Amino acid sequence: MTQKEKEQQEIDSELDKTTTSNDNVSKSHGEILKQQICEGQEVYKKSSVSILLSSFTAGLEIGFSYLLLATLLFFLQGKVAEDTAFKLLSLVYPMGFIMVIVGQSILFTEQTSLLTLPVLNKKQSLGNLLKLWGFVIVGNLLGGWAMAAILVWIGPKLHIFDAETVSKIAAHVTDYSFWVILVSAILAGWLMGLLSWVLSSSKDTISRIFIIYMITAVLSFAGLHHSIVGNVEVFAGLLVPASLSFGDYAQFQVVALLGNAIGGAVFVALLKYRAFVTNIKY
Structure with missing residues (x-):
């Protein structure tokens, strides 16, 4: 047995020793x-079709956040200053996340660190991780595109928002340089990875909803870039005449996905895992 195999055996042994605390103990x-690794492993066991359908559903459901964002921004138009209105959007931004996460659909940013941990623990390969990320991202994007198309059509018909509102949201998201969006997306991915981590310590639904609301509201209030909600926001802008180009959309989407992946995989999964391993070694 090699040194690395011995070290991995020791890590697995320490994880096996952990027992689930009772309800009164953190x-x-x-x-x-251990719970995160087990949950991540369960996702790897699902069929490709199941993952695509679940992630497509998440892409649709996260669109309800956009519905509320556009409706509230349109409602506040002329009533408060525009910068104030954008800050107030953080009140409704979490709703789609609550639907997705409590409903157990697969959202890329919420699953990024979760799916990375089995790789760090040598239970899955990097190739499997990238393949799974690919399925989740494709499903999330397809669902977001479909929801954006529906909402851009139905919003003006219901008089709850108009094309100008769609353009304002898209411009608000994309009007930054490459590096600003990248770092912003890293911070957003970091927060979403922490969300997944913190949710593992909570069991009842009310507490979980509060945690989701708190973290995603912070993400929105700070204006951080989330690749999946951003997908709906920017793609909707692409559908409005003379608003955005496809190049604007593609650049934003690639940078936001990259940043979110780094935030969740490095600043949550890697650091949390290494903190545990280092404690065993030293």
């Missing part, structure tokens, strides 16, 4: 890590 770092 979970330890090891217990949360």
